[in-house]
Amino acid sequence: MSRGVTESADRAAFSLKRVNAAALLDFAWRTEAYTASDAIAATRLARSTVITLCDELVERGWLAELPNARAAGEYRKGRPARRYELRADAGAVLGVDAGQHCVTAAVADLRGRELARAATEIDPDGAVRRAAVTDATIDRALASAGVPPSAVMSIAVGVPAPTDADGGSPDGEHEFWSRMNPGFAAHFRERGWLTEVENDANLAAIAEGALGAGVGASSYIALMSGERFGAGYVVDGHLVRGRRGGAGELRALALVEGVGSTEGIGALLREWAVDLRRSGAVDESSPLATTPRARLGAEVVLRAAESGDPDALRLVDRMAERLARICAVLGGLLDVERIVFSGAVAESLGLLLPRTAARLDELTHPPAPRLVASPLGGGVVSLGALARALEIVRAHAIGLEPAAPIREQTIPF
Amino acid sequence: MSRGVTESADRAAFSLKRVNAAALLDFAWRTEAYTASDAIAATRLARSTVITLCDELVERGWLAELPNARAAGEYRKGRPARRYELRADAGAVLGVDAGQHCVTAAVADLRGRELARAATEIDPDGAVRRAAVTDATIDRALASAGVPPSAVMSIAVGVPAPTDADGGSPDGEHEFWSRMNPGFAAHFRERGWLTEVENDANLAAIAEGALGAGVGASSYIALMSGERFGAGYVVDGHLVRGRRGGAGELRALALVEGVGSTEGIGALLREWAVDLRRSGAVDESSPLATTPRARLGAEVVLRAAESGDPDALRLVDRMAERLARICAVLGGLLDVERIVFSGAVAESLGLLLPRTAARLDELTHPPAPRLVASPLGGGVVSLGALARALEIVRAHAIGLEPAAPIREQTIPF
DNA sequence: TGGAATTGATTCGAAGCTTAGATTTAATCA
DNA sequence: TGATTAAATCTAAGCTTCGAATCAATTCCA
Numbered sequence: 001m002s003r004g005v006t007e008s009a010d011r012a013a014f015s016l017k018r019v020n021a022a023a024l025l026d027f028a029w030r031t032e033a034y035t036a037s038d039a040i041a042a043t044r045l046a047r048s049t050v051i052t053l054c055d056e057l058v059e060r061g062w063l064a065e066l067p068n069a070r071a072a073g074e075y076r077k078g079r080p081a082r083r084y085e086l087r088a089d090a091g092a093v094l095g096v097d098a099g100q101h102c103v104t105a106a107v108a109d110l111r112g113r114e115l116a117r118a119a120t121e122i123d124p125d126g127a128v129r130r131a132a133v134t135d136a137t138i139d140r141a142l143a144s145a146g147v148p149p150s151a152v153m154s155i156a157v158g159v160p161a162p163t164d165a166d167g168g169s170p171d172g173e174h175e176f177w178s179r180m181n182p183g184f185a186a187h188f189r190e191r192g193w194l195t196e197v198e199n200d201a202n203l204a205a206i207a208e209g210a211l212g213a214g215v216g217a218s219s220y221i222a223l224m225s226g227e228r229f230g231a232g233y234v235v236d237g238h239l240v241r242g243r244r245g246g247a248g249e250l251r252a253l254a255l256v257e258g259v260g261s262t263e264g265i266g267a268l269l270r271e272w273a274v275d276l277r278r279s280g281a282v283d284e285s286s287p288l289a290t291t292p293r294a295r296l297g298a299e300v301v302l303r304a305a306e307s308g309d310p311d312a313l314r315l316v317d318r319m320a321e322r323l324a325r326i327c328a329v330l331g332g333l334l335d336v337e338r339i340v341f342s343g344a345v346a347e348s349l350g351l352l353l354p355r356t357a358a359r360l361d362e363l364t365h366p367p368a369p370r371l372v373a374s375p376l377g378g379g380v381v382s383l384g385a386l387a388r389a390l391e392i393v394r395a396h397a398i399g400l401e402p403a404a405p406i407r408e409q410t411i412p413f
Numbered sequence: 414m415s416r417g418v419t420e421s422a423d424r425a426a427f428s429l430k431r432v433n434a435a436a437l438l439d440f441a442w443r444t445e446a447y448t449a450s451d452a453i454a455a456t457r458l459a460r461s462t463v464i465t466l467c468d469e470l471v472e473r474g475w476l477a478e479l480p481n482a483r484a485a486g487e488y489r490k491g492r493p494a495r496r497y498e499l500r501a502d503a504g505a506v507l508g509v510d511a512g513q514h515c516v517t518a519a520v521a522d523l524r525g526r527e528l529a530r531a532a533t534e535i536d537p538d539g540a541v542r543r544a545a546v547t548d549a550t551i552d553r554a555l556a557s558a559g560v561p562p563s564a565v566m567s568i569a570v571g572v573p574a575p576t577d578a579d580g581g582s583p584d585g586e587h588e589f590w591s592r593m594n595p596g597f598a599a600h601f602r603e604r605g606w607l608t609e610v611e612n613d614a615n616l617a618a619i620a621e622g623a624l625g626a627g628v629g630a631s632s633y634i635a636l637m638s639g640e641r642f643g644a645g646y647v648v649d650g651h652l653v654r655g656r657r658g659g660a661g662e663l664r665a666l667a668l669v670e671g672v673g674s675t676e677g678i679g680a681l682l683r684e685w686a687v688d689l690r691r692s693g694a695v696d697e698s699s700p701l702a703t704t705p706r707a708r709l710g711a712e713v714v715l716r717a718a719e720s721g722d723p724d725a726l727r728l729v730d731r732m733a734e735r736l737a738r739i740c741a742v743l744g745g746l747l748d749v750e751r752i753v754f755s756g757a758v759a760e761s762l763g764l765l766l767p768r769t770a771a772r773l774d775e776l777t778h779p780p781a782p783r784l785v786a787s788p789l790g791g792g793v794v795s796l797g798a799l800a801r802a803l804e805i806v807r808a809h810a811i812g813l814e815p816a817a818p819i820r821e822q823t824i825p826f
Numbered sequence: 827t828g829g830a831a832t833t834g835a836t837t838c839g840a841a842g843c844t845t846a847g848a849t850t851t852a853a854t855c856a
Numbered sequence: 857t858g859a860t861t862a863a864a865t866c867t868a869a870g871c872t873t874c875g876a877a878t879c880a881a882t883t884c885c886a
Contacts, residue, residue, distance in 0.1 A: 016429040017843060046845050051864075078862025079852040162748070172778070219656045235655055240648050242748025243632045247648060251778060252745025255738055257670045325668055332665025333746065335575070335655025365585070365664060430872060459874050491833025492881040
């Protein structure tokens with residue numbers, strides 16, 4: 001007697017319906033309010049299928065059915081179409097920049113609109129408190145956005161250290177890396193959030209591609225250029241991470257002639273200006289001489305150069321030479337369309353960019369990559385973290401449960 | 414009266430069945446002969462489903478049903494299982510190395526087993542004949558493999574030029590690139606073959622990852638190092654191509670201290686040896702002095718060094734220094750696990766590799782990438798082309814029609 | 827030698843989804 | 857008011873997949 005010992009294991013994790021629902025939800029994400037006909041065109045499913053799926057997604061809390069039928073401007077004949085829309089408040093995402101001196105947490109809705117932001121200064125050496133400070137900053141941001149922690153669907157954290165696929169950072173660099181990334185990944189996964197911990201320059205690259213100067217390019221480099229150089233590569237549309245997330249660590253640039261170290265624009269211009277003043281070779285009326293020592297930095301030099309100060313101009317040219325070499329090597333080895341200068345310095349590059357570009361043209365075979373300044377300012381990393389967190393949610397959406405579906409709000413007829 | 418104007422367009426291109434069939438076929442590719450039970454475990458589909466799909470794939474010519482039930486060694490109780498196997502002869506793939514001086518065409522079956530190979534020397538300057546010579550070489554290879562052109566499912570062509578996603582090469586470099594790639598992509602697509610034209614170093618990288626010294630690594634660089642350096646990057650399991658397929662063009666290395674040019678190991682060791690002899694500083698008994706001028710090249714130097722010749726050893730150390738710098742920059746910027754020395758020179762590197770590795774350790778922060786010599790010899794590019802062509806077939810398999818399904822050969826019961 | 831035991835093939839009804847087409851509904855237009 | 861239009865809704869049918877029951881081909885063991 002065969003006892004019907006079935007070989008039933010857990011079945012294939014995807015059904016066609018699941019795939020179709022995901023496609024529809026993705027379409028909703030890509031558009032504003034839409035009608036069934038729009039969705040039919042986009043998904044190539046039959047009308048009945050689309051409507052069934054939409055209704056189910058409304059039921060589950062992902063979509064809202066909008067009241068007005070043909071309110072959407074374009075006046076049309078025929079029976080008014082039902083309209084649906086992604087519920088931007090069906091959840092929230094967290095983007096954290098856990099930087100060396102400052103932790104920033106941003107909250108956004110499912111459309112990526114930032115709802116709130118909080119920041120805390122932090123002692124770079126206090127290792128233990130780092131996680132606690134980050135938690136507190138996140139809680140403040142959530143509170144000020146009015147988002148309950150249960151509504152958070154994912155979090156991305158940027159750290160100034162390489163990270164592996166699990167979000168861990170290798171020991172090394174005198175424990176600096178593990179101090180900067182004290183087990184963030186495990187910590188946030190415990191809170192039930194989809195979590196990614198990523199190198200800060202990589203997140204900057206994602207931000208540039210999503211909202212910044214990388215939009216439209218499939219291969220570009222985001223060059224973080226404050227105190228230290230660090231880069232995030234996006235080539236062929238993919239973030240290039242490397243064995244341990246170390247791609248974009250630029251220590252190897254020390255071997256490039258005329259570069260020598262990985263000190264960034266901020267650090268070097270400050271040093272150079274100080275050295276120059278100390279040597280006494282600066283004209284008395286130059287801002288390089290008159291600015292109080294504590295405020296003498298990259299910004300002062302760049303601004304002075306723009307207003308024609310010859311000493312500052314010399315420093316700018318020296319920096320342009322150095323930058324051009326960095327760009328030539330990175331751009332040449334990776335064949336990118338653009339190199340985006342990212343981070344806080346990007347706002348005041350002024351003359352530096354065109355001069356670097358001119359020198360780059362001499363150094364490379366055409367076409368040289370285009371050099372552009374990021375419009376995103378000092379918040380790039382947290383913006384990139386938000387963008388990445390949103391990507392994660394979108395990739396897992398059909399498997400997630402929307403927060404607080406407001407059933408009553410959907411229109412009966 | 415509504416005339417039932419259906420909005421039927423061509424429907425979504427994928428059915429669940431199609432996806433399942435693809436998964437099953439892919440499983441068949443990953444294993445040798447298998448039973449339905451094996452497939453059930455692998456695909457997590459129900460038994461009836463699996464058997465239906467297998468029978469259909471047999472019918473279509475993708476699979477063969479094997480005669481013997483439990484011939485496969487392991488003695489088992491119970492009713493003998495039907496056994497299936499991918500028909501390796503259901504099609505063929507072509508891998509072509511259209512090099513500067515020599516065109517090589519290889520034919521393989523669907524398991525990647527090479528069936529035949531043909532090569533033709535070619536004048537590097539004769540532009541027009543390049544396509545014709547390639548065609549002829551392919552035809553010879555096909556004929557000697559006994560494969561009709563109609564059985565070819567895909568072709569990958571390696572060229573010494575960057576290529577874009579469509580397989581075109583930019584003008585530039587004094588027309589050299591377009592001479593090396595005279596519209597191969599369009600040409601072979603006209604013959605009805607799935608076609609990919611790819612930079613030769615990139616194909617070398619694919620070969621190393623599939624059969625060579627890159628197996629098991631998800632991030633590595635294949636460094637082609639004969640007359641000129643050229644590299645193929647695989648990072649995070651993806652080939653990194655760049656804006657115009659120019660990633661891996663190493664001209665930017667000219668900016669690295671102690672490197673200067675992109676001349677390869679072969680070219681430089683020859684030059685250095687010739688210079689050294691001309692300067693008269695070579696010991697009379699050294700192979701560097703005794704070898705006839707025309708044969709004085711990298712191999713002679715490397716072999717002499719291995720047998721202890723001090724002049725040759727000095728050249729090897731000089732080369733090790735240079736290589737170490739190249740590896741430090743590439744490995745450091747991309748964070749790879751390994752750097753594979755690929756191409757014909759790889760076979761005789763001898764002392765050069767450990768000495769380069771030692772110097773690399775000094776130049777980089779640990780862990781330095783591991784340096785390994787390719788076991789694939791001078792045929793890397795055509796092997797990589799075969800591997801890539803096979804990848805293409807596997808990716809498109811369910812949409813393809815197998816060649817000459819031999820219906821009668823399947824076992825009736 | 828013959829009946830368990832075992833393993834897999836076959837068969838078949840049920841359930842889940844998607845679809846095309848028919849029908850109904852809600853609007854505009856004349 | 858009725859024709860027209862575009863969309864929703866309903867319905868029956870088809871395709872896949874699944875699970876269970878049944879059948880088939882062996883080995884094991886008394």
